[in-house]
Amino acid sequence: MTSPMEKSTEKHQSEAPRRPLYVYDLPLQILNSLSLRTDTGNGTTAQQTAEEVPARSREQSPTPSSTSDNVAGSQACSLCSLAFATVHDQRDHLKTDLHHYNLKQKLHGLTPVSEPEFEKLVSNLDESISGSDPSDSEDEEDEAGRKDTTLTALLRKQATLADKLGSKSDDGTEDSARKRVGGGHQPLLWFSSPTLPDKTNFGIYKALFTAEELEREDAIIDTIKQRQLAPMPAPKPEKDGSAVPAGYKGRHVFLCMIGGGHFAAMLVSLAPRQSKHSSTGPLNREAVVLAHKTFHRYTTRRKQGGSQSANDNAKGAAHSAGASIRRYNEQALVEDVRALLRDWKPLIDTSDLLFIRATGMTNRRTLFGPYDDQVLRANDPRIRGFPFNTRRATQNELMRAFIELTRLKVKEINEPAEASLADTTAKSSTPKAPPKPAVPKLTEEEETALLHTTQLQAMIRRSKLPALLSYLKTESLSTNFRFQPADTQQNHHAPTPLHLAAAQNSAPLVTGLLTRGGADPTILNGEGKTAFELAGERGTRDAFRVGRAELGESAWDWEAARVPAALKREEAEKRAEREKKEIEKGENEKRKAEEERLKTEGPKIGPSSARKGGILGGAPLKTAQERREEEARGLTPELRMRLDRERRARAAEERMRKMREGG
Template sequence: MSSKIDITKPKTVKLFDLNDYEKLINGIKVAACMITESHQIVDEQSVLKRLNALTINGASDGNCCSCCGVGPFETRAQQTSHYKHHWHTHNLKRKLFGKSPLSLGQFSNRQDDNSSVSGSDSETEGPNSLPTDLFAAATRHCKAFFTNSSGQVFCIYRCILHHKKEELSTDGEGYAWVERCQHLTIPGYLRWAVLMVSGGHFAGAIFSGAIPVVHKTHHSYVTRRGQGQAQANRDQHGHMPRSAGASLRRYNQEQFLKHVQDIISGWATDLNGCSLVLYRAVGALNQGALFGKNSPLNRDDLRVRVLPFPTRKPTYKEVKRVHETVASIEVYENLELFQKALIAASAKPTTKTGSDINAERSKKTQKSPGKPIDRAKSRERTPRELPMQMISSEDEGPCYIDSETPVDWIKVLSEQKSKGIVLNSRKDLLNDNSASGNTSCSEQDNVIDKKTKKKKKKKAEEIKPLKHPISKIPTNVKRMWMAISGNELSSLETILESWEGDIEVACNTQDPVDGNTALHKAAIAAKPDMVLEILSAGGDPCIRNRHLQTPYASTPHHDTRIAFRMFQAQFPEKYNYNKSQIPGPLTPELLEQEKEKKAAQKRAKRQRGKEKQMEKNKTNEFLLLPDAEKVKADQPRCFLCGTFLPKKPFEYESFKFCTIKCLQNHRSLRPLHKSATWSVYA
């Protein structure tokens, strides 16, 4: 078993933070694991020399191999089989590159069997050769790896740097990679579009840096729950369902495609200005929504690239997460940490032993769920036996056999029934068995009785109210309480000056009846002067009584509450006022401002009342006028209710109204008004 590799999490740099990114690419180079061997430029003369060296030795009449040093061959078939062997092919390639041939033993003992065909032996020769596993992991990875002048290694997604049809890793030195990384700092290059379509969900956005400029989401019901695919895909695998739900999903699929295509065509100008268009659309239906008719996007466009990692359901939140993930750069502090992380991420799982496989199988058998229930079919109910019904006696009626029924009861009943007379009931037999020493039944009954008694005791204890222990109250404390509750004294100055003992303990002593302290009693009695004296003497405003009320909450009087707030303003650190429910400190200046504010509110209320009364009088005067004078009135009002008319009143002839109801009522009452006005003018 190989030991686990300790991997530290790399730090992350965003492409949008241009200052950090420019510092990161200072002295940028392509990592060694990304560079392939450059194509060797060989002149014609060197090639001819190597080919002449590979010819068969003429001294041996063509029976020896000058490349591998084998021969002479006894037969033509033996010589042909040698030339077809991988060993000979491998040595030919080695000699083309100016390397010495390998013997058959060296070729057989090679660790990498596949390298017999490849011609490069970079694993075994030369300290500057690249590690094969690291190179393979880097070339298959969805990110490109770079180093900077400070020795850091950082990773950038390939989909940002190049299209999958472009090949940048065969230039030998990686100048094309470096150039693409430097392009990311160009203004306007970070204008990207992210589009996602899946299962009737569409989500897309266009980002300028880290800011979403345009975004849109759309959803249609095209997939039946539990079916796992869209209705259009389901129709391609056999007969088409004719249910109402299937028809609805087909119609929604067509409308969904049209709606998404309209959205993308409306974004045509914005998409043309994007340097990258990243999308996720799996399947012909989803891709048809993005690259369908009249779409400004083309799959052959090098700006249009597929997201290189799996995504969740298309939502606006997921689009923002994908955009942030693509723009994230992982930075490793040194090359060792990077190599450990890369090899660990691309490492294949270790081979499992037979015991591990058996353990996994046993776990699967234990955790494997049962067969899925088909809701459309009726379930088979397990048959259950009904209890036997027997007649015990006339007063008891039918009885049923259960666990408490004595064994001999059925036998006794059958004997009595055969004689035609049933004398003993089930209750009598139970009593007889308990008296005759049936220990098993009696023990069970005793256990059940004990359990029921314990439950009853617990319930009774829960129902009973908790009694608070009554402690003796000193007489001087009782006198102070009487002085606070009485109407004779309005100040405790004389009592507190002549007090003997700890005055703070006396002020915080709770009454055993209701739990009120001296501060509670002074607050309830509406004596603000006593409240201030008790607070100064050490009365805690955070103590609660039996009703869970603090002294401030127990008083309904306005002046008393102001006294609490004034004391808090004077002594802000004496008590923990957060638990006392006092809303906040109050100074005399703030108190005056509150009084002025309330007086202004009262004046404004009185003024509004006067204006309402004046308006009511004007309305009544208007309503008393005949219709002929209402038409000549200065202010346009409703002819029936007298309210001001809207911009477009309801009218007939020369009469105007605020609502259609007033118009109808006026029409029904108009003959009376008309006759009355005519009689007056006549």
């Protein structure tokens, strides 16, 4: 027969793993029953599968009142030893460079790395990663570029290093080097407890301990006991309105993230705060945020990745309005961050630990200088990285990171045999990409023709006549070169440089190809049309007629080319000038007539005016988007692009003017 005490113990064993437990405020029953596990290598390995027991109650857990539901759930990545709050976060993690890198490591029989170790590997590369995170919707467009640059460069660098070391000796030097490059320690310490079900263990992040404490495995339990803190009331705000309680003496930590123009910092007390949501309700543990601040500046080059300073260092200083704004914002962000650190210096200096995420030399220089009155130093032994995946630098993300760091993990670690079976099942359940169809191998002549096609079409689209003629001469190509491959829609419609120039309505190119390059205007495209028939503007058609006049009737069969009668260049220029003046004269007359009407009649108010729209007519005002569409109506794609560039440049210049006036 089971005694009441045994029933109570069994109930406690079934409920304890379901409670979020705060590392700095553990129940005595759990604290006194912990024992360090040495058979797990102080962390789950790539061959182990771990499933976190969900946390239900908020009792005895420091959660902020505004984000009390933001606790990690049962989702986890056994490969990277990370846990996630939602399935969405877990899916985002599967798209990150860290996960793809660890997959490569596992395929090569190497040990996966933690996120701090991966970021340290990346920081040694010349490429820079944007400060965005996998779940950042604003910066998702950079993800594809990151996979194709940073991850590829890292793998290439390690492969080169392994090849160099492998050629030195066969005594295991290469294996040890590969371990140094791709290996790494696990981020968690694991503890067993009789209060837990079988095969279930408690986990605590190693980042909460010093190197000396981790070396003394026999005293690690005593170290955890010394870290227990009693709940205390939140500090009162300063009388001068200061956000930072300078006189605070309790134990606390500093958390900071910077990247992609985003900065977030927070000081959090390690002692939880007790509060009652009602007069009869139970006591809750809540995190005490001593101070927090976020900044954001536009510093990242949209759709191109990297900061403006990194681009300037690689390619030289750009002179666009957007580049000037980004440079100004980079310097402003540096000044804002350093000013904040100086204001928080008393509490930063007394913090137990400093958790910092700053990838890239620019972000690290912002925090660690060197500069006058420097607060943070890179060699500070209190500095830690975040041993799990993080997203964009925000206040909510810092609080999520704090909860993840200080919450006791409860995971079920399977036996090696079961883990091997689960690993095999996971491999078989991984969706495989369909095999790509075999691409026929091109001959050397075909590859050369494709290269010439790419170069010629690029110069024609940019109306680079001297470069085009020079390229044809240097490469010994005919002016009637046929673009390859011929079966594409574009090359079927415009198979030669003259056809493409006519289709682009580039009159100077047409004249140059005819008179200086000797292009044949009688060649037909795949639709049976000559180059002249592809011209969509009068100026381009006149260029063919001018070419006929300058080359003479005997140069080509102009009737077969379907080019009308010859036209002298002077006549074409005079007609163009005359038409221009007529248009200007008509516009001036309309403007004068309207001015005279306004002087005598005033603005029209009535049905006719209402039909025209406007404030006086009673019609709704057009939006900015409608006005832009009306302005662009009837323009060619090239003119639309030019109009958009001019709008953006004017907007950037206006922002710069306002900043100068306000500064």
